[in-house]
Amino acid sequence: MAGKPKLHYFNARGRMESIRWLLAAAGVEFEEQFLASPEDLEKLRNEDGSLMFQQVPMVEIDGMKLAQTRAILNYIAAKYNLYGKDIKERALIDMYSEGMADLNEMILHLPLCPPDQKDAKMTQIREKTTNRYFPAFEKVLKSHGQHYLVGNRLSRADIHLVELIYYIEEIDPSLMANFPLLKALKTRISNLPPVKKFLQPGSQRKPPIDAKALEEARKIFKF
């Protein structure tokens, strides 16, 4: 049996955080190799076969060096039975997860916004959360009254959504006001032992990016 998965990224949330959440929720221990300088990224790029498109995230898992966030998430979800019981459940999980990814992308880009665009970006996030994405997920939970989004059991969709709710609450807790079922989901999922552990201080969960970490990332990734 292969060793623990090894995550290659810089020491921040970025595009790796949803992978950390999913592994943690699946109860899978993982190691992390942080890129701390442009030289670290160059070194990884020069390792033949390590970074297929010279990009991170990259996760070493089960003998593979997997790049591309969705490829990594899909593999972990399927391996740990968090991807539904058949292709129709997977279709729903994918549809919901992709909607979450669209909202998450806006949140991801917020720190990178030039100051004169920040207000507009924030307004867009609030508007889309309140009028598009969270009503859609609240409606799913309301429609079947079950404890999980799909198939009456835990899937990646629940994990991704709870992660997103934590980010929205960091931005503005009042945005959750009209979504009682989402709040209940968040509580339930947060109480699952592996998730509870991940939510505690000292876990591998990363804090919001601060100005210093952002500067470091700009240097490493040259953006």
Next chain:
Amino acid sequence: TVSAFQFEEQFLASPEDLEKLRNEDGSLMFQQVPMVEIDGMKLAQTRAILNYIAAKYNLYGKDIKERALIDMYSEGMADLNEMIMHLPLCPPHEKDAKMTQIREKTTNRYFPAFEKVLKSHGQHYLVGNRLSRADIHLVELIYYIEEIDPSLMANFLLLKALKTRISNLPPVKKFLQPGSQRKPPVDAKALEEARKIVN
């Protein structure tokens, strides 16, 4: 086996068409298209739709490890395709830079990666020695790159061979013929229409 799947299309031709669909309860989960009605579902989100079709028609590998490779390759292709998709939407003063980026990424990042995969195993398909969605997505992408600049294909012999092989599969051959549901590059008129519909 390759399946010759027939599909219908309902075109949105005006902002009112999109509004109508948005107002149909349960039709557009996030009020967006693409949306595909398939097997009793109204599926939105491009990747959800593609994943379902690939799995249903056995174009998604034989196990989760093959699927991981297919996903990794397909996501790289999607990144390049995203740049190409945005090209018509570029303001004129940004077009050259965008074009340069596409050329650079095709030549130095994406196509070398896929050429290397084919070279590494010498097989006729990207993954698992049989046709998968990765081959289809890549050949589609090659057609777009050739529309932009055929000389970009010069150093990618195995990719060119893949394109020929896949293009000769009967259902693909049919799709490549005039009169099929394959769409041409967007022209200025269609782009204006799209801007109005999607705002």
